[in-house]
Amino acid sequence: MEINEPIDLYAVFKKGKIIPLAFKWHGQKHVVDDITIAYTQRDGVYMIYHFSLLAKDTYYSISIHGKDNAARLNHIEYQ
Amino acid sequence: MEKTTLLDSITLNTSKRIWCIDMNSYFASVEQQDNPRLRGKPVIVSGEGKRTIVVAASREAKKFGISTGMKIHEAVKLCPYVIQVYGNGDKYASIQDHVLSILDEYFSCIEVASIDEVYVDSLGLGDWDRLEVVAKEIKKRFKEEIGAYITCSIGISINKLMAKLASNMRKPDGLTILPYEVLPTVLPSVPVEDICGIGHRLTQRLHALGIYHLGDFETFPVEILLKQFKEYETLFFLNTARGIGSTTVAVSRDLPKSFSHAITLPKDTSSIQYLQKVLYTLLEKAVFRMSKKEMKAKYIGVFLRLPELSYVFDHKNIGYYTDNAYELYLQARIVLEGLFEPLQPVRQIGVVLRDTVASADLPIPLFDDSKERKLQEVMERINIKHGNFTIAPMTIYHTKSLQRKIHGFYKQL
Numbered sequence: 001m002e003i004n005e006p007i008d009l010y011a012v013f014k015k016g017k018i019i020p021l022a023f024k025w026h027g028q029k030h031v032v033d034d035i036t037i038a039y040t041q042r043d044g045v046y047m048i049y050h051f052s053l054l055a056k057d058t059y060y061s062i063s064i065h066g067k068d069n070a071a072r073l074n075h076i077e078y079q
Numbered sequence: 080m081e082k083t084t085l086l087d088s089i090t091l092n093t094s095k096r097i098w099c100i101d102m103n104s105y106f107a108s109v110e111q112q113d114n115p116r117l118r119g120k121p122v123i124v125s126g127e128g129k130r131t132i133v134v135a136a137s138r139e140a141k142k143f144g145i146s147t148g149m150k151i152h153e154a155v156k157l158c159p160y161v162i163q164v165y166g167n168g169d170k171y172a173s174i175q176d177h178v179l180s181i182l183d184e185y186f187s188c189i190e191v192a193s194i195d196e197v198y199v200d201s202l203g204l205g206d207w208d209r210l211e212v213v214a215k216e217i218k219k220r221f222k223e224e225i226g227a228y229i230t231c232s233i234g235i236s237i238n239k240l241m242a243k244l245a246s247n248m249r250k251p252d253g254l255t256i257l258p259y260e261v262l263p264t265v266l267p268s269v270p271v272e273d274i275c276g277i278g279h280r281l282t283q284r285l286h287a288l289g290i291y292h293l294g295d296f297e298t299f300p301v302e303i304l305l306k307q308f309k310e311y312e313t314l315f316f317l318n319t320a321r322g323i324g325s326t327t328v329a330v331s332r333d334l335p336k337s338f339s340h341a342i343t344l345p346k347d348t349s350s351i352q353y354l355q356k357v358l359y360t361l362l363e364k365a366v367f368r369m370s371k372k373e374m375k376a377k378y379i380g381v382f383l384r385l386p387e388l389s390y391v392f393d394h395k396n397i398g399y400y401t402d403n404a405y406e407l408y409l410q411a412r413i414v415l416e417g418l419f420e421p422l423q424p425v426r427q428i429g430v431v432l433r434d435t436v437a438s439a440d441l442p443i444p445l446f447d448d449s450k451e452r453k454l455q456e457v458m459e460r461i462n463i464k465h466g467n468f469t470i471a472p473m474t475i476y477h478t479k480s481l482q483r484k485i486h487g488f489y490k491q492l
Binding site: 036037039040041042044045050052054059077079 | 109112113114115116169170173174177226462463464465469
């Protein structure tokens with residue numbers, strides 16, 4: 001299901017990498033159990049950082065746009 | 080007899096240690112790594128639209144006979160519950176960058192043959208036993224740092240051809256080492272179709288002569304081969320049977336030899352005006368990538384695929400190096416007009432830029448201050464800053480639907 005809504009993201013920056021730990025969507029906090037994949041995409045001079053996450057067996061696709069560091073929930077899928 | 084002498088003059092270089100690292104079912108594996116729901120299931124990766132083809136099939140889909148290049152409805156016929164995923168080139172390229180960054184820690188000489196295949200020269204890394212240890216370590220790092228579902232088959236031997244053969248021997252997730260000493264016992268029983276470079280048609284022709292395995296070349300008269308095949312094909316067969324192949328690992332990552340783009344049209348068209356617009360769109364993409372590498376080209380090629388799946392291709396050497404999309408378009412349009420036949424529907428169109436060179440290696444033009452050149456440079460700067468096709472000429476109006484979307488998600492058929 002496509003969502004495309006802003007989220008609050010909690011992450012650590014380790015060895016030059018962003019590691020999402022949890023995110024808040026519609027007031028509810030979701031703790032990340034696993035990052036299945038992480039990749040980047042270029043949008044002009046900016047980078048978009050994409051992460052696919054598992055939280056309580058639900059699949060989330062989130063991204064952070066380098067232009068404004070805004071995090072968004074793009075896609076959700078109940079496994 | 081002269082040909083045999085020529086063959087005998089080629090010596091087998093056994094000093095090299097060449098690796099072929101082949102990512103298994105790459106695009107499909109990346110999607111299965113991304114979304115656990117796809118794991119263990121038949122998955123095909125394709126473009127969007129009704130006329131798309133299978134770009135990659137998961138190992139589960141391959142078991143149903145689904146293969147790359149197949150039409151979607153053919154794949155569905157073989158496996159009605161196959162899951163179709165729209166490809167995401169940025170994702171695959173980004174994961175490849177991660178793969179290369181790991182390889183960079185071990186090797187200084189890396190040739191990127193394609194997005195899912197890499198050759199490396201492991202000069203100075205040690206003996207065959209040491210290479211096996213390193214290969215296992217690299218495979219472990221891929222699994223830990225990129226994802227356990229993205230596997231690769233590694234082949235190590237004395238040249239690229241033997242390394243490729245070795246990598247194909249164990250799939251998925253294989254590791255095969257073919258030192259020179261084992262080649263005389265391994266090669267004779269290798270089927271000719273397992274050799275990279277011997278495709279379906281060559282295989283059929285070799286089978287018709289009774290040649291099924293590499294060992295069959297040993298006793299087959301060279302004169303008959305030379306009558307049946309071209310000289311370079313015969314040389315290739317005989318060299319391969321002896322384990323001879325290229326040992327040159329070209330560090331190609333920074334300077335590609337060509338830039339190309341092709342697209343299957345949403346529906347067949349016989350409109351030259353529409354094809355010209357699509358041609359410009361494709362050229363913009365190719366030139367955009369070429370400009371980012373700070374390169375120029377002087378060769379432009381155009382191909383058309385017709386509904387009966389035949390190709391027509393022509394090219395032009397424009398006589399000078401350029402990265403000006405509009406200049407290249409004007410030349411490509413001449414090539415297209417030469418290929419195009421009125422009322423002949425076209426299914427696919429593609430463009431290729433070759434004879435590329437780094438802009439820094441070219442002399443600086445003293446009098447090139449034309450308005451078109453300045454306009455092109457400003458447009459390029461805008462597109463590099465804000466993304467491809469932020470600004471584009473009216474020539475490509477009405478082709479926006481052909482441009483790639485940011486995200487690619489899947490659909491269940």
